[in-house]
Amino acid sequence: MATFAAIVLLLIFPSFRELVFPSTGLGTFQDDPRYSTIRHFDLSEYGGTARGWEHGERILMCVPLRDAEAHLPMFFAHMRNFTYPHHLIDLAFLVSDSKDNTMARLKEMLEELQNDPDENMPYGDISLIEKDFGQKVKQDVENRHGFAAQAPRRKTMAQARNWLLSAALRPYHSWVYWRDADVETAPPTILEDLMRHNKDVIVPNVWRPLPDWLGGEQPYDLNSWQESETALALAETLDEDAVIVEGYAEYATWRPHLAYLRDPYGDPDVEMEIDGVGGVSILAKAKVFRAGCHFPAFSFEKHAETEGFGKMAKRMKFSVVGLPHYTIWHLYEPSADDIKYMERMEEERKNKERQEALEREKQEQLNHHWDSNSKEQWEKDRKGMAQVPEEGEEAAPAEVKKPKKLKEVR
Numbered sequence: 001m002a003t004f005a006a007i008v009l010l011l012i013f014p015s016f017r018e019l020v021f022p023s024t025g026l027g028t029f030q031d032d033p034r035y036s037t038i039r040h041f042d043l044s045e046y047g048g049t050a051r052g053w054e055h056g057e058r059i060l061m062c063v064p065l066r067d068a069e070a071h072l073p074m075f076f077a078h079m080r081n082f083t084y085p086h087h088l089i090d091l092a093f094l095v096s097d098s099k100d101n102t103m104a105r106l107k108e109m110l111e112e113l114q115n116d117p118d119e120n121m122p123y124g125d126i127s128l129i130e131k132d133f134g135q136k137v138k139q140d141v142e143n144r145h146g147f148a149a150q151a152p153r154r155k156t157m158a159q160a161r162n163w164l165l166s167a168a169l170r171p172y173h174s175w176v177y178w179r180d181a182d183v184e185t186a187p188p189t190i191l192e193d194l195m196r197h198n199k200d201v202i203v204p205n206v207w208r209p210l211p212d213w214l215g216g217e218q219p220y221d222l223n224s225w226q227e228s229e230t231a232l233a234l235a236e237t238l239d240e241d242a243v244i245v246e247g248y249a250e251y252a253t254w255r256p257h258l259a260y261l262r263d264p265y266g267d268p269d270v271e272m273e274i275d276g277v278g279g280v281s282i283l284a285k286a287k288v289f290r291a292g293c294h295f296p297a298f299s300f301e302k303h304a305e306t307e308g309f310g311k312m313a314k315r316m317k318f319s320v321v322g323l324p325h326y327t328i329w330h331l332y333e334p335s336a337d338d339i340k341y342m343e344r345m346e347e348e349r350k351n352k353e354r355q356e357a358l359e360r361e362k363q364e365q366l367n368h369h370w371d372s373n374s375k376e377q378w379e380k381d382r383k384g385m386a387q388v389p390e391e392g393e394e395a396a397p398a399e400v401k402k403p404k405k406l407k408e409v410r
């Protein structure tokens, strides 16, 4: 295996220093220049409460990115809208195994955000971490979601998450929020909405919109679920390193999925205890990670990454909860089949257009023909008709067209 370089950039903005290291409280150390490098943290003050924004609780927002350049504008539109005080949110991005311009674009957009004239816009401390994990699975939908790719892909993702978190988590963080860049629609109040439940680990429901011809919408994240007897029995039969992944026919687990329990008119505050969690949007108390709970990059109870994290948190007696009727929407990315279908529809549309064009042309030719020939003839006929015998007189036979002849007959 090649060795991968990791680059950690820490951007500390002046306004942030004062927030994190206020001169009150730590006065004795801070006032004495000899001890200015010693900081004292009472971790019991960073446990997280239901209304953290009222107590200045800091959130570390972790965002793993891979070939995500195209999603960044949408992601930053969400960032601008968050209602949780921005200065209380520190950002940590991990860019890995990317072939596009994710890092450069990210830096640009962060500069813009942090220099926004609106004083409520800039965020706290920002860490950019660049590290490749040798993720082999291609980033397109087909490859990413194929069954065989799941276990290795999830283990690599787990490593990436652990790297990101361990590099960026500070003693003063009360919460950690994991958020994917490809969320299309989510309430700007999501941080407060999740926090109000005061759980150790909490996730919303994640669906995705679909084009009308595919039915309008669909459950997306199947990694948030409750354990089932069937799955536990299945796990018994698998070898030690196996990783069960949800949503594939290969592993029929019959677990209740958070996604399928959604009622669009249901109370968004309804809670459901879950065992596996999906990674699109997780709010967790920082103490969960401080206690050693993490994203297993190996088979933990036959699960890895976020599902393994949920299981581990449960094993460590933390509360793990999902909100079946509080839904956020993942971007719709068409699969290869969808694309084929859309191409077929496009082909049909073009055929229909061609058909219509042909039809129009035929009609025009008919009109034109009528114009140049029939009309002339019609004029002639009309003139002839003017000399048709008066009422009472015997009508001329229709085929007789020459008025002169008519006269002669008379």
Ligand SMILES: *[C@@H]1O[C@H](CO)[C@@H](O)[C@H](O)[C@H]1NC(C)=O
Residues within 6 Å of the ligand: 074, 077, 078, 081, 184, 185, 186
């Ligand atoms: C951000 O808020 C504005 C104004 O309410 C809204 O129009 C826009 O759609 C929001 N953007 C996102 C990504 O939610």
Ligand SMILES: [Mg+2]
Residues within 6 Å of the ligand: 180, 182, 330
């Ligand atoms: Mg995604």
